[in-house]
Amino acid sequence: MRCLTVRRLVTMLLCLTMIFLLTACGWQGEPNADDGGVSATGKISGGKDRASVPEAGSEKAEAALALLRKSMAGNEQLAGAVAYLGHREQGDTVPLTSWLRKNCSGLTEKLPFLTEIPEERTLGAGYGDLYCIVPRDESTSLAVNRVIWRSLGNGVQPVADKVLYREEYAQPVLVFVNYEQWPDEPDTEINLVTGSGSELSWYPMIDEHGCPIVPIGEYGAPALMDFAVFGYTTGLDYPEGMGPEGDGWWLPPTNLGLADTVWACDDWLLELSYGNCDPDYAGIAKLHCRFEGNAGHTLLYHGVWRMEDDCLRLELSAGVGTSLSGSFPILISPSGDELYFQRSRSGEGMPFLTDDMDSAGLTLIYDWESK
Numbered sequence: 001m002r003c004l005t006v007r008r009l010v011t012m013l014l015c016l017t018m019i020f021l022l023t024a025c026g027w028q029g030e031p032n033a034d035d036g037g038v039s040a041t042g043k044i045s046g047g048k049d050r051a052s053v054p055e056a057g058s059e060k061a062e063a064a065l066a067l068l069r070k071s072m073a074g075n076e077q078l079a080g081a082v083a084y085l086g087h088r089e090q091g092d093t094v095p096l097t098s099w100l101r102k103n104c105s106g107l108t109e110k111l112p113f114l115t116e117i118p119e120e121r122t123l124g125a126g127y128g129d130l131y132c133i134v135p136r137d138e139s140t141s142l143a144v145n146r147v148i149w150r151s152l153g154n155g156v157q158p159v160a161d162k163v164l165y166r167e168e169y170a171q172p173v174l175v176f177v178n179y180e181q182w183p184d185e186p187d188t189e190i191n192l193v194t195g196s197g198s199e200l201s202w203y204p205m206i207d208e209h210g211c212p213i214v215p216i217g218e219y220g221a222p223a224l225m226d227f228a229v230f231g232y233t234t235g236l237d238y239p240e241g242m243g244p245e246g247d248g249w250w251l252p253p254t255n256l257g258l259a260d261t262v263w264a265c266d267d268w269l270l271e272l273s274y275g276n277c278d279p280d281y282a283g284i285a286k287l288h289c290r291f292e293g294n295a296g297h298t299l300l301y302h303g304v305w306r307m308e309d310d311c312l313r314l315e316l317s318a319g320v321g322t323s324l325s326g327s328f329p330i331l332i333s334p335s336g337d338e339l340y341f342q343r344s345r346s347g348e349g350m351p352f353l354t355d356d357m358d359s360a361g362l363t364l365i366y367d368w369e370s371k
Contacts, residue, residue, distance in 0.1 A: 040362065059079055061113035065134070065172065066125045068111060071251060072136050072225055077217050079192040079200040080142075081134040083228040085114075088176070090127040096174075110230045117174050123164045124176030124188065131177060131204050131212070134227065135170040139195035142170030147186045147203075158189060158203065178311050200224070209327075209345060211309045222254065222309070229310045229331070250331035250340060252310035255282040257332060263362035268352040269297055270362065274303055282306040285314055287324070289351070300351075311344070324350065337364045 012240050072078045078119055086103045086190040092101075097115045108114050114132060123144055135142050144165040147158035165173055170192075177188045184205060192200045197341040199225050205213045217223035229252055259274035260284065277284055285305035288297035303316035311327035326348030331340040343349050352360055 020054045043095040047113070058082060058112065058116060061111075061116045065112045068134060068227055068230075069137050075225075076196070077223055077254075078136055078225050079194050079198055079223055080136045081141060081225040081227040082204075082212050082214065083132045084206050084210055084221075085130040085174075085227065085228075086210075087129050088127050090125075092127065096122065098190060107228060107230060108154045109229070112173060117172055120357075121165070121171060122174045122176075122236050125178060127175055128176045128178040129204070129206065131175045133175060133190055133192075134172045134174060135192060136194050138169055140170055141193040142166075142169045142173065143191040144173060144175055145191070148187070156185070158185075160189070164188075165238075175204070205295075207309075211311075214309060226252070227310045227327075244336075250333055252330060253307065253332040253339075255307050257336070258305075258307065258312070259283060262365040264365050265341070265352040265360050265362045267291075267297075268350075269365065277304050280306070281313075281315075285316060287316060287351070312341075314350075326350075338362065339364075 013315060043117045062072075068081060072081060085100065085107070088096075088099060092099065100115055104114070117132070133142065133144075142165065143163065145160050146162040146164055148161045149156050150159045164175075169347075175188060175190070177186050179186055182254065186205055188204055190200075190202045190204060192202075199214060200217075202215050202224065207213055210223070210241070211228070212226055213223045214224040258272050261272050263270045265271075267290040269290075271286040271288065272283060273286075274283040281304040283305060285301075285303050286299055287301040290297045290302050301316035301318055303324075305315075306313050308327055310329050312326045312330045314325060316324040326344035326346070328344050328350070329342040329350075331338075340359060341350070341353075341362050342359045343353055343357075349355075349357075
């Protein structure tokens with residue numbers, strides 16, 4: 001269910017040729033909103049002359065949306081961004097704007113466009129798991145389909161039931177998602193097509209921590225950015241002076257962003273090499289310590305690492321029954337030279353996090369030679 005493909009140039013030319021021929025023949029057919037077909041060329045409907053004009057939001061909302069999109073601009077892998085906003089019970093009569101401000105106060109404060117998404121872009125049953133989908137930019141297309149899970153010859157597969165939203169020049173949407181018999185059978189399909197032709201299909205699900213299970217694209221990097229980090233990494237989490245200013249957002253790194261790097265924190269060094277490990281992980285992790293009176297560092301822990309949404313997952317062992325493991329929220333500075341490393345959300349720490357510390361700053365080391 002996690003798929004990201006790139007259209008071949010020949011396919012694009014054929015599609016453009018077909019559109020030209022249909023236009024030349026006077027074809028004026030409108031898409032059927034209940035049509036179940038969701039092929040690559042049928043996921044998005046509408047042309048430039050039919051694209052709806054988005055409602056203008058407040059100045060702060062527009063600025064926040066522009067900043068979020070700018071944070072995706074440097075990563076061609078990303079088709080868009082997603083945030084899980086919580087579960088709304090059926091029959092809840094609190095206005096959605098008030099519900100969002102109560103349940104996602106940090107996120108709505110940082111990104112006020114969330115409370116200005118109009119009713120026509122609020123999709124689904126009005127209850128269930130609520131997500132916000134933000135297309136990569138204004139040239140990214142978005143289709144949201146209702147699906148039904150059916151037992152077919154190759155197992156249980158989603159079958160398109162109804163189109164909830166289609167727009168070639170898409171704006172952020174709120175989507176309520178519910179599930180059929182099992183939690184891995186969401187009733188909603190998200191389709192994004194970027195201006196460069198990259199396509200993404202995603203069935204929204206969350207893990208046990210309430211983080212979206214984002215699809216993984218080429219080189220093991222996320223194809224959707226989890227932007228909920230802007231909500232829970234705010235004033236309480238940022239050390240003084242580390243909060244984002246202007247365009248200088250600290251963001252979760254990718255596997256490639258951490259590949260073959262070494263990070264220092266006092267007498268500790270965290271080494272993250274790329275590859276040469278189980279394919280479920282990004283690479284080998286080593287934790288070194290320099291003891292008092294020694295000039296060099298001693299290898300204490302060895303294992304594997306990978307990024308999971310906004311967390312660095314570490315599985316380390318000392319080889320004598322002692323192990324360290326956990327998923328640690330991290331942010332990388334705009335320069336790429338600093339990491340903000342936090343204790344895991346379930347309480348696990350690392351040796352450089354003493355009992356009274358919930359976070360630490362790590363600095364990139366350039367002249368380290370692994371032993």
